[in-house]
Amino acid sequence: MQPFSNTSLTSRSLAKLARKSAQANALPMGRTTAPGTSADALIAALQPSVPTYIMRYNEAARAAAAFQQQFDGTVLYAVKVNPGRKMLQTLVRSGVRHFDVASLDEAKLVRRLAPKANLFFMHPVISAATAAEAYSKYAVRTFAIDCAASLAKIQAASGNAGDVSLFVRLALPHASKSMIDLSRKFGADFDEAVALLKAARPAAQRLGVTFHVGSQCMDTAAYREAISYAASVIRTSGVVVDAIDIGGGFPVTYPGMTPPPLGAFMQVINNAFIENGLMGLERFCEPGRALVASAASLVVQVDLRKNDVLYINDGTYGGLFDAGKSVQFRYPCRVIRSDGSAVSKELQAFRFAGPTCDSLDMMDGPFYLPVDVRDGDYIEISQMGAYSESLRTGFNGYKDYLTVELIEGNC
Numbered sequence: 513m514q515p516f517s518n519t520s521l522t523s524r525s526l527a528k529l530a531r532k533s534a535q536a537n538a539l540p541m542g543r544t545t546a547p548g549t550s551a552d553a554l555i556a557a558l559q560p561s562v563p564t565y566i567m568r569y570n571e572a573a574r575a576a577a578a579f580q581q582q583f584d585g586t587v588l589y590a591v592k593v594n595p596g597r598k599m600l601q602t603l604v605r606s607g608v609r610h611f612d613v614a615s616l617d618e619a620k621l622v623r624r625l626a627p628k629a630n631l632f633f634m635h636p637v638i639s640a641a642t643a644a645e646a647y648s649k650y651a652v653r654t655f656a657i658d659c660a661a662s663l664a665k666i667q668a669a670s671g672n673a674g675d676v677s678l679f680v681r682l683a684l685p686h687a688s689k690s691m692i693d694l695s696r697k698f699g700a701d702f703d704e705a706v707a708l709l710k711a712a713r714p715a716a717q718r719l720g721v722t723f724h725v726g727s728q729c730m731d732t733a734a735y736r737e738a739i740s741y742a743a744s745v746i747r748t749s750g751v752v753v754d755a756i757d758i759g760g761g762f763p764v765t766y767p768g769m770t771p772p773p774l775g776a777f778m779q780v781i782n783n784a785f786i787e788n789g790l791m792g793l794e795r796f797c798e799p800g801r802a803l804v805a806s807a808a809s810l811v812v813q814v815d816l817r818k819n820d821v822l823y824i825n826d827g828t829y830g831g832l833f834d835a836g837k838s839v840q841f842r843y844p845c846r847v848i849r850s851d852g853s854a855v856s857k858e859l860q861a862f863r864f865a866g867p868t869c870d871s872l873d874m875m876d877g878p879f880y881l882p883v884d885v886r887d888g889d890y891i892e893i894s895q896m897g898a899y900s901e902s903l904r905t906g907f908n909g910y911k912d913y914l915t916v917e918l919i920e921g922n923c
């Protein structure tokens with residue numbers, strides 16, 4: 513593993529850099545502040561004209577440690593949620609050794625940063641060429657499958673060496689209890705899964721089943737139902753199954769969305785394994801959001817206020833896809849006024865409009881901010897470590913953004 517860059521930027525050196533470059537985006541990416549710097553001081557010094565991520569990697573380390581402590585099995589990190597180099601390094605340093613990848617680029621990235629990592633290729637739709645390269649170039653030995661064709665491609669890729677682990681991805685029959693359904697597109701139905709388990713058994717060193725209850729799952733019962741469903745698929749197949757991977761979906765708190773605590777999910781999951789006679793199986797899960805959401809905030813600037821609409825310099829084509837029409841998440845928000853002057857304590861509901869010309873680039877929130885928020889103000893949007901930076905596009909010329917690391921605490 514490469515050592516982290518220890519480059520430190522104090523508020524003063526940040527201000528100097530900001531002055532030197534008319535454009536904030538000329539600043540080096542990923543610079544680190546001195547301990548004790550606050551987000552307010554950082555923004556006051558930087559005065560960024562482009563969306564700016566404030567990274568708090570300690571938060572990811574804390575979340576990863578807590579998650580691994582509470583889950584009775586092996587934790588894989590779902591790389592797509594935030595594939596940032598230092599994020600991955602932070603998770604490796606926190607003990608994460610297994611990664612859920614879904615593309616060759618993700619496999620390559622993790623392999624480079626953590627040469628000994630265990631890569632699970634959990635995308636059940638795979639081309640023959642991708643299977644071959646994942647197996648031979650990136651030493652992937654674990655794959656998800658949801659049909660006989662994928663099984664055949666993986667067997668061919670391994671030269672029938674019999675050294676692969678195979679997880680049959682189940683389509684869940686229950687209505688999703690999650691904010692984002694991940695079961696409509698992939699997965700074998702009951703009968704297909706039974707047939708696939710039988711067909712895969714002779715080819716697999718380790719055979720498992722896997723599912724995903726959907727992202728930001730708000731109800732512990734979703735895992736209970738899914739585990740019980742998986743158990744009945746296994747029983748019906750009559751073959752020996754070695755492992756269950758219960759996927760991701762573990763929630764975090766957003767305004768208006770307070771899920772049960774992680775411990776409640778773990779208890780329900782443990783009980784479901786006991787009730788369904790699955791205690792002998794190896795257990796995996798694939799959290800993404802729960803490990804990294806709190807590790808970043810996104811600071812945007814108000815270009816224009818029009819009544820209750822704030823036109824900001826980032827939107828659904830940038831880091832705020834999940835605030836848009838398809839998911840409509842709300843996020844914790846606060847104003848940072850760059851001249852340090854006070855804002856009203858009285859809050860009001862606002863909508864956001866993104867910078868592109870597309871009318872879909874609207875975020876209805878509501879986002880609660882001081883009644884006197886005005887042009888030029890910065891807004892710090894929290895819980896942006898998951899599904900934000902990884903979803904950015906450069907649409908309409910709004911591609912530039914900054915990433916700065918903040919080390920909070922005393923100094």
Ligand SMILES: *Cc1c(COP(=O)(O)O)cnc(C)c1O
Pocket residue numbers: 590592593612634694724726727728759760761762798799800801802
């Ligand atoms: C996206 C994804 C995850 C991560 O889901 P979260 O809801 O962020 O925990 C895990 N597994 C698979 C297969 C995924 O597609």
